[in-house]
Amino acid sequence: MSKPRQPLRSKQRNDNALPEPIFRFTSIVRNGWLVLGVALLTALIGILAALSVTPVYEGNILIQINRNAPLSREMQTNVPAATEVEILRSRSIITRVVKALQLDLSVEPKYFPVVGAFLARSDRGLPEFLELRGYAWGADRVNVSVFNVPGRLLRQSFALAVGRAGSFTLTHETLGIKLAGRVGQPARLRTRHGDIELLVSAIDARPGAQFVVTRNPTFQVVEQLRKSLSVTENGKESNVIGVSLKGSKPELISRILNQVGDEYVSQHVAQKSNETGRALAFYDQQLAESRQRMQKLDERLAQVLRAHGVSDLNEESTTLSQQSIALQAKLAEAEQQKLELSSRFLEQHPTVIVASRHIQDVRDDLNRLEARRRSLGAAQQEIARLTRDRQANSEVHMGLLNTQQKLAALMSSDNRDVRVVDRAEAPLQPGTLKLTVMIVLACLGGLAAGVIASVVKNAIVARNSRVTLLYMRDIPDRQEVTVSG
Structure with missing residues (x-):
């Protein structure tokens, strides 16, 4: 008889088993x-x-404003640095910078996507057999001196393809424009929008390289540059202004900043020269009028002296005083003599008559002398007034002459109120x-x-795994059933 089989135990599942940690x-x-x-x-x-x-570089310049100019102290005005900051970023200066550097003319190489610009910046380039036509590789450059387009073609991008032996072709496929030319020779094309003028002065690129040429509105470039320039005063009331600019072309950054400084100094010198010139013209006119007044006073003084027939009224007045004293003494003596004669003779006596005539003659001479003395007194008063006026005018004339000489020296000197302390250098390290x-x-x-x-x-x-385990828990355990033999 066989032994009864023991029921088989169902295999126990490890319901608590979890997957391995995900961060292990x-x-x-x-x-x-x-x-x-x-x-x-x-x-x-x-x-x-x-x-x-694209790497971003930053350059800067420093401009100093001198407040005390020794030769122009009379004209010196204390202009705050904030005013100079606004002048530095004014349209008048920025417009001249844009025109001087032709910033409204954009000539950009057509680079291969992603790596083309990097290869051009590194000046490594590619072997000629690997280079694809239609792209600029390495340090390819084209110098466009003149590119004039009608107003409707502004902001339009033209493709300039470099040919062989200094030839090139300017095209715009959408507008159907095609202009061929050679280096150093002006090229001109008449279109339905207007005339296009192009002058390429130099080409340093392999044949097949392409460049994108664009003429932008000047006012738009001016506004962009004004917004890009950072102009601040370094320190409070330091009279030192810092100008900085960021961009992807180091050499162009330094050229723009130095041109801004030069244009600012040139405008300041021109303004100062104009002000000095106007002041100099004003003082020249005042000096001419002063010379005329002095000439009229001298002529009137000479006329007064000629009217009295003398050159020195003081000496003449002294002489007349002495003569008057002598005549008065002579008159007193003549009257005394007449009294003595009257005591001895009658009035009709010839001797008395002669004495009376002599007394009358002396009195007439004395009256004429007194009249001349009175006229000399009036002349002396006029001469004194003329002398005072001439002296006052002479002092004014000397003051005008001194100021005029200072202004003339200021016009001929290079004494500037502003100067560029630190000029911009091409930055070597990018800010990125x-x-x-x-x-x-x-x-x-x-x-x-x-x-x-x-x-x-x-x-x-x-x-x-967790979802699977939860699903398995919901299924009843299956047990094996034993059957006795």
């Missing part, structure tokens, strides 16, 4: 191919983005991150993206 190193490494693929893809995208990023730093960051970012992708995958797998 082994769980991440298990997805190595995923981590590697995501890291490489992300790093490649980051490196391409780093190669396409270096390429090597961006590549390292792209690699680190790719690695981080790969780890995140692995963690996400582990999280999804763990979630699915």
